[in-house]
Amino acid sequence: MTGERRTYRLAAVIGDPVGHSRSPMLHGHWLARYAISGAYVPLHVRAPDLAETLRLLPRIGFVGVNVTLPHKEAALALASRATPRARRIGAANTLTFAADGSIDADNTDAEGFLSSLRSACPGWRPGEAPASVLGAGGAARAIVDALLEAGVPELRLLNRSPARAEEVAQHYGPRVRPLPWSAAPESLSQAGLLVNATSLGMAGQPPLDIALDGLPTASPVCDIVYVPLETPLLAAARARGNPVVDGLGMLLHQAVPGFERWFGRRPEVDEALRAAVLAP
Numbered sequence: 001m002t003g004e005r006r007t008y009r010l011a012a013v014i015g016d017p018v019g020h021s022r023s024p025m026l027h028g029h030w031l032a033r034y035a036i037s038g039a040y041v042p043l044h045v046r047a048p049d050l051a052e053t054l055r056l057l058p059r060i061g062f063v064g065v066n067v068t069l070p071h072k073e074a075a076l077a078l079a080s081r082a083t084p085r086a087r088r089i090g091a092a093n094t095l096t097f098a099a100d101g102s103i104d105a106d107n108t109d110a111e112g113f114l115s116s117l118r119s120a121c122p123g124w125r126p127g128e129a130p131a132s133v134l135g136a137g138g139a140a141r142a143i144v145d146a147l148l149e150a151g152v153p154e155l156r157l158l159n160r161s162p163a164r165a166e167e168v169a170q171h172y173g174p175r176v177r178p179l180p181w182s183a184a185p186e187s188l189s190q191a192g193l194l195v196n197a198t199s200l201g202m203a204g205q206p207p208l209d210i211a212l213d214g215l216p217t218a219s220p221v222c223d224i225v226y227v228p229l230e231t232p233l234l235a236a237a238r239a240r241g242n243p244v245v246d247g248l249g250m251l252l253h254q255a256v257p258g259f260e261r262w263f264g265r266r267p268e269v270d271e272a273l274r275a276a277v278l279a280p
């Protein structure tokens with residue numbers, strides 16, 4: 001098995017559901033582009049089967065998996081080791097199997113978000129102004145972690161259910177200011193960044209209805225929703241001159257560390273990759 005493990009490598013995305021995942025297209029594009037011998041497949045795994053699946057996969061040639069909803073918290077709990085970032089966020093999206101079957105867990109959503117923002121807006125300076133983040137779910141937590149580590153002085157966190165934002169603020173300390181959802185327009189005053197980390201604006205969901213008037217026009221607006229690519233929020237921000245960052249960039253960038261660990265090559269995020277992932 002060890003020899004085969006070196007020559008043909010298997011990786012997967014595990015979720016329930018998993019059919020909508022773009023990760024097989026993304027990793028498949030990189031495997032073909034770098035002529036790497038291996039495959040990346042979607043695996044529909046239900047919660048009661050997760051632990052057994054993670055025990056079995058390394059024994060049949062898998063080198064790692066991405067984990068999507070609803071398994072991100074359980075995957076962290078099942079891992080043998082975890083990065084400090086995954087532990088802080090409380091969820092894992094990237095698992096790497098060691099040769100003995102033990103599991104290293106990481107959360108690359110934070111890094112993916114920051115890399116996407118930095119490559120789209122190289123002039124953004126995290127230390128210069130507060131950031132306003134909408135949402136307090138799993139993705140928002142990774143973004144809060146990333147922005148605090150990047151040096152944002154104050155993070156205004158707004159969520160429909162206030163208790164969830166307060167819980168994140170308690171976890172991360174006084175730089176995170178939980179504000180009521182109704183304070184969204186005021187939270188934009190002097191803000192150097194606005195992030196939508198809710199599911200509002202996603203196809204089939206209501207749009208995110210927020211007046212952008214108070215937001216300085218130089219401040220980037222990021223939406224982590226990527227279906228559609230241009231959400232109503234991004235369209236409104238673009239129309240008033242703000243730099244915009246779509247959610248596809250985060251999805252592509254969060255995949256880089258896993259691919260590098262599993263297949264031994266740091267892959268590039270570029271227009272060809274975007275086109276491959278957007279292909280119907």
Ligand code: NDP
Pocket residue numbers: 109134135136137138139140159160161164197198199200202206224225226247248250251252254
């Ligand atoms: P969660 O279910 O953990 O969180 C959902 C968030 O959206 C919560 O803050 C929730 O508020 C809020 N929300 C949902 N409906 C409404 C509404 N009607 N009004 C106000 N707020 C609402 O999901 P995730 O954090 O995992 O994902 C959030 C979004 O981000 C999804 O659209 C997902 O596809 C996208 N995503 C994108 C990634 C990327 O790489 N681009 C990576 C991960 C996620 P409340 O707490 O009150 O319910």
